Structure formats: C-alpha cells, structure tokens
Amino acid sequence: MFSNEPWFPDHHLADEEGLLMVGGDLTPDWLLLAYRSGIFPWYNEGQPILWWTPDPRMVVAPQDVHVSKSMRRLLRDNPFTVTYNQNFLEVILACKRIKRDGQQGTWITNDVVEAYLRLHQLGYAISVEVWYEDKLVGGLYGIDLQDKGVFCGESMFATVSNASKVGFITLSRKLTKNNYKLIDCQMYTDHLASLGAAEIPRETFLEYLK
Template sequence: MYYLTNELWFPDPSEADEDGLLAVGGDLSSERLLLAYRSGIFPWYSEGQPLLWWSPNPRMILKPNRFKVSKSFRKTLRLEKFRITFNTAFCEVIEQCAAIKRKGQDGTWITSEMEQSYLKLHNAGYAKSVEVWIEDTLVGGLYGIDLPKQKVFCGESMFSKKSDASKVAFYYLAEYLKRQDYKLIDCQMYTDHLASLGAEELPRTEFLKLLRY
C-alpha cells in the first residue's frame, strides 16, 4: 500500500492489495480525482478515516447495451409515472445519496468534503447526474464521473425513495450512453442488484484495457 503526499500521481493499480486498496492520503482536488478515474482508481472512505484509494480485482462493469429489463420493470417503464432529467439537480442528488439509509451500512462514505469536491467536478462538466421525479418531487437518481474521451461513465452512487426509482435512473443512463457509443459503466464492486441488471465482473487487466483510449 502506498502513502500519497501532495505530488499528483498514483501507483499502478496492479499494486493494490487483495481487497483492492491501493493507496492512502493525498487530497480530493479535481485534478487528482480525474487522474484517479482515468486510471481505474476511485476514493472510498468513511468520516474519520484517512483518504483511501481503491482499484479492486475483479471490477464490476455494465455494458450499456446489456442492461437487463425484466417483465415487471418493462411494465414500470410503460406506466410513465416518472419524469427523467439529466444534470438539473446534481446537488440534491448527491445530498440524497449521502443521506439515504442503506441496509447493513452505518453512516455514509459521502462526506461533506467529498460532496464539495464532486460539486466542483460537476461545475467543470465532469460529474453528471440523472434525476427521477414524480411531478416536482425528487424520488430517485444517481451521479458519477463522465469520461467522454474514454467512452466510460464511472458510477458513484444512487438513491431511491420510491420503488424502482434508482433503477429507472440507471436504465435511462444506460440508454443515453448506448446512443453515445460508450463502452461501459464502471460499477466498481459486485452486488447482487447490479448483477440482476446485467452488470458483470471483469479482471482488472481487462477493465484497464477498456479504460484506455
């Protein structure tokens, strides 16, 4: 494991330990965050912990044209009860992602420092959001980092206050990225939920090859 200073660099992702932890320290500057995502690395830590950088092996990814739409979810889409927007309420989405209570998770890894750092990236055009509304109430959404040159979207977090709301956001993100010929959505780590939507695990070496441009 490497300890970072103010110098803007990261070790090779292959140096990560078996859990995927690569480095400790550094900062959340826009320059470092963009370097991290472009290198297949992401920050993940809790309040009170040092800044931790990860590059797990294998890596969970979703190819936009492989999003699985079940019969029940297809029915949800046909009902058209949700209204979808892109990049109209980024601050609200990241705040809800930080505030939402998750099963088996005490607190949040989206610290106030992280919120401010991603807001800067949003204002610079790199961090994007998808919002799901019922009338004028925000009921779900997601955010992540867009790497258009690499044709990769790095998903960070999503939330849902109504059944299927976050899944709807994910579906519309995949549909948009499919039309833009994106190679993949980086989902970072395995969950049963992501697998049910068509996400798959790739060896880190294969993921890094796809990340190159």
C-alpha cells in the same frame, strides 16, 4: 519533500481487497487522474482518503443493462420524469442521507460532496434525477469520461420503489446511443447484478480506459 502533484502506484501493488493508496487529495486533478486510471476514493468520516482498484471489477456494457418485464411495463407506463444535471447537489445529498442495508454511516462525507460538486461545475460529474409529481424520488451521479466512452457510477438512491432503476436504465439507453463502451459499477452488489452488471478482471477493465 512531499509533493501534492497527483500520482498513484501501479495497480499490482494494491492489496487483496483492492486498496492501492492512502492519502492524496480530492482536488479535480487528483480525482480526474484517479478515474482515468481506473481508481476511485472510498473511505469513512475520520479516515484518511483511501484509493481503490478492486480486482475483479464490476461493470456492465450500456446495451447489456437488464430490463425485466415488470420494468418494461413501468417504463412504458412512464409515471416518472427523468432529467440530467438539473439538481446535482440534491442528488448527491440524497445519496449521502439514504439508509443502506448493512452499512452504518456513509462514505459520502461533506468533503466528498464539495469535491464532486466542483467536478460537476467543471462538467465531469453528472447527475440523473428521477421525479414523480414534481418531487425528486430517485437518481444517481457519477463521472463522465466522455473521451473514453466510460461512465463511472458512484452512487444511487430511491425513496420510491424502482426509481433508481428507472434512472439507471434511462441513462444506459442514452449512453448506448452515444456509443459508450462501459458503465463502471466498481464493486459487486446484488442490486447491480440484477441490472446485468458482472465482474471482469481488473486488467480487462483497464484496457477499456487506454
């Protein structure tokens, strides 16, 4: 008989791309077990839920986030205001709507929005908002595994140049002060690499979660 109790196969059963399992649910129990186990959902509209555990894993220690000279000047001049958890819904909807190079559509379906909004209401999903002249121009959201000292980044957006970088760098400084060990960026992108993220073996990443 099928049980809807959350569970996942062993990581070594994932395929070469990191796909571990098909199915399951997006309830808080499923999602929290996934993130605590180093697994995340990623799928398109019309697909079943796909759960991933890529090897290697893209990560960065908060204190190692790269801040370029131009970004240092921007942060010093401080044209932006950065807040936390002031408008989670608008941040995730902006991440859903933003056009991304090489991508058609978005994995942030309506079901995903509702699921992460529930996690936010429970205190597990957090948002970072970047404002310019009282307008939301950038931000990011993710899962805060506070007891493990790991922040799992999910998505970011910017409608003004460098706004998402400002949010990411500001968050990284806050996490550094709170002794977080790692920001999980999931998979490689040039944008994340420019911020100092790098790939590590999956087994090394899982050690951080133990």
